[in-house]
Amino acid sequence: MSTDTNAASTGPVWDWAAGHGPVTGALSATTGAFALATTATATGMPPTWALAIGTAGAIGHSAAGLRERLAARTLALRAASWLAGAGWTTWAITTGPLTWAALGSLATLGVGIGAATHSSRLHEEAREEEALAVAARQVALELSADRRAIAAEWVDRVQRVCGITLRVLGVEMWPTGTGFTIDAELPPGGTTYDRIAKEAAKLSSDARLPHGCTATAGPGIHQGRVLIDVTNVNVLEQEVFYPSDYSRLSIHTGIPWGLRTNADEIRAFLREQCALVAGPTGSGKTNMVHTILAGFARAEDVLTWVIDLNAGSAGLPWARPAFDAQGRPVDGVRPGIDWLAASHKEAMVMLDALVRVAKRRKVAYQDLMAQANTDLLPISPSIPQIMLVVDEGAEILASTDREIRKLGDRILEVIRIARAMGARTVLTALGATGSVLGNLMIRREAKVRVALTGGEKEGMDLGKQFPGSRGLKPEQAPYKGAGFMGTPESETALFKSWRILPNQIRDIVTATSDRHPTLDGPSAKAAGDAYAQRWNPDRTQWMRDTTATPPTAITPATTGGQPSAGGGLNLSALRDKQAPASGPDEDAVRAFMEQIDKRFGTTDEPGTTRPERPATPGLNLSALQPGDGDARQAALALLLAAGPGGTGASAIARALADEHGTTRQTVVGWLKSWAEEGEAVRIGEGTKTRYVHRRHAPDQG
Structure with a gap:
């Protein structure tokens, strides 16, 4: 309020650095000439001095205009204005500037200068716009020439390799500078785009594209059009770190999983779809799991439950920052995942709870779904989606072990019954083989598929993982974290997973703690105490115990890494060697173990020798050899x-x-x-x- 009052009281602000316009220029010229004439008359100055001054001004402004490359008419107007003003001043000094004839002629001169200046300015603006338009047309012509050359080159290449004559309608250069897209019309006669797609490798070779670059064909705006994406800069070999932007995400807007070869993000839409991530050891699969967990942590309507029977390694970095050395919660920090199971027993507890949650939601939210007029549970921060991430889950489904098969059956039950109720799965696998993809439920529900090849050919049957896609070869992505990704929303193509480091995981856990949703009331009630006490220090003791072996799927009778009081064999190979024998009589335990060795043919401890003995039927415990x-x-x-x-x-x-x-x-x-x-x-x-x-x-x- 005070600022406006002060501005009003001080009047308009003059910009003394601004140039003259047609009115102010003419006013300045006439008042200057009148002042000079009256002063010269009063002091007796010779009239020729005014004429000399005007001539000098005309010459100086003409030289300045030439440097600015002004139009000839503008230069003539400026010179004429100086000479006219000098002529009037000379005449006024001689005859007197205070006569009506002198004043009237000066006013007429000012009006003429103003009108001529306005006309000249319009002409200069039009001239400048025309120069800019000419430059733009020149650039467009050069771009068009480049695009015409690209179009002609690829029309000839497709004709030579595929035997198809295209009519190119447009060439779009990617803003990232890593390639371009050709929009072409297919010839009549029922030709489809997949005739070009299956020759992607040959087209890439014919174009002499660098390794990691491809020429892939996809459907156009209708079935008679084709889009050919050509990458000419290899972005797969570069290590790209996870973005430092931890802004909010939603399951409805998709979760970014990496970059396409044109540097665009590729997103996984998992509200109704499951995902399968396959990759051999060393391909960057574990890093990709962390990338997936990072996206879920950023989402405001997702809770992540993780099963990793390999000591919980996939979920530990996301849980540990939220607890101190005694397992107590750290103020202001929530785990980046909502539940972690590292043992067979805990995994079964988790899956049982998830099945109960799905069934409870089917009943509890009937009214809500009726109000929304949908058969899908409306997912929101108040009713979050539960994403079950199972590391090497495909191997669990393919296992012949009876206990592991129970886990697999329960995972399949979740996939089968929980789609509408907001529970989906992300499974990983060591390879894309028949045993992994042999399950119909996985093939039908896991429509988001990733193959991290790292150049590995063994166990990577891309034709089975991406049916209908042609020309996919592991050799196209020989780099860690690189491979192929396909979703129902985007064609299967090369992509690069982000690199994420442990310190960034801690940063994401801290930055996203305030946006993690809580499990809705009916679901939490259905999950029961098993869910409510999931972060109980007793149940998470194994996360902090650096001396004991973490719980594994081989020891379902253990909890939290400690032997239970229940039955079952207590094999020393599965215990910490420094732990005391679980009984008062160590001699009896030793005798019992010797009986096991004789009956089942177990292996010796390292550094010991024993005579060869014939193989005996029964359990083979050699896999437990330390x-x-x-x-x-x-x-x-x-x-x-x-x-x-x-x-x-x-x-x-x-x-x-x-x-x-x-x-x-x-x-x-x-x-x-x-x-x-x-x-x-x-x-x-x-x-x-x-x-x-x-x-x-x-x-x-």
Whole structure:
């Protein structure tokens, strides 16, 4: 209020740096001439001095106008104004400036100068606009020439490689500068775009595109049009870190999972769809899981439940920042995930709770769905979607172990009954094989699919994971974190997953703590105490215990990493070696273990030798041998995931080298042992030798 009053009281503000317009210019010229004439008359100045001054001004302004490249008429007007003003001043000094004739002629001169200046200014503006238009037309002509050249080149290339004559309607250059899109019309006669799509590799080779760049064809605006995306800059080899923008997301607007080759984000829409992420060891699959969890943490209407039977490693970085060393909550920080299961028992508790939640929602929200006139539960921050992320969940579904199969059956039940009620799954797998994709439920519901190849060919059947897509080869994405992604909203194509580091995970957990929703009342009631006490310090003790082995799927009779009082074998290979024997009589325990060794043929401790003995039927506990148990189990999982095609020792050793340091010689020994035990079948001889898991062997159907 005071500012406006002060401005009004001080009057208008003069801009002394501003140039003259037609009116102020003419007024300045006439008043200056009149002042000079009256002063010169009073002082007796010679009249010729005014004429000399005007001539100098005309010459100076003409020179300045030439430097500014003004039009000739503008230069003539400025020179004429100076000379006219100098002539009037000379005449007025001679005859007197205070006569009516002098004043009238001066006013006429001012009006003429103003009118001429206005006309000149309009002419200069039109001239400048025309110059800009000419420059723009020149740029457009140059761009059009480049695009015409691109269009002609690709019309010839498609004709040569695919035998199809296109009519190019437009060429759009990508703003990122990494490629372009050709919009073309297909020839008449029923030609479809997939005739070009299946020759993507040949087109890329013919165009001499760099590695990691492709020429892919997709549907156009109608079935008679085709869009050809051509990437000419390899963005897959670059390590791109997760964006530092942690703004709010929603399950309805999609969750970003990475970048296309044109540097555009690709989003997964998971309100009604499940997802499958396949990738061998070393392909960047674990990092992709963290990227997925980061997107869910940013969403205001998503709660994430994680199952990872490998010591909970996928979810630990997202849970630990919210608790102190004693397991108590840290003020102002909530876990980035809502529940973490690292054991078979906890996973079953979680899945049972999720099934109860889905069934309860079907009844509790009937009125809400009727009001919204929909058969899908309206997901919002008050009724959040539950995203179940299961690391290596596809292997759980394909497992032959009875206890693991129970987990798999419960996961399939969630997939089957919970779509409308806002519970979907993200499963990961070590490969895209028949055993992983053999389940109809997975193929039907997991419409968002990712294959992180890293250049690995073993176990990556892209044709099965992306049916209908042509020309996909692992060699196109030989970099960690790179592969193919397809969704119902976008065609299957190359993409790059973001790189996310542990310190950024902590930042995301802290930055998004205030937006995590809470489970709605009916769902929380259905989930029961198992959900309410999920972060109880007793149940999360294993997260902070650095001396005891975390709970695993092999020991369903344990809780929180500690032996339960229930029944079942208590095998020393699964306990911390420094833990005391679980009984008062260690001699009796030792005798019992010796009986197990004699009956089931268990392996010796490292550094001990014993005479060879004939193989005996029964349990084979060699997978529990300390030191290589995890690697051996991983190798067996790879053999199972290879499907009927089988695999060899070299491929398994390469897959295990980074994480376990396993050599080919060790894998050869395992394969021979499994073949003798009937766990695997050997096919071929010499360099063509391969092994097939007994589930996929020909005699096993």
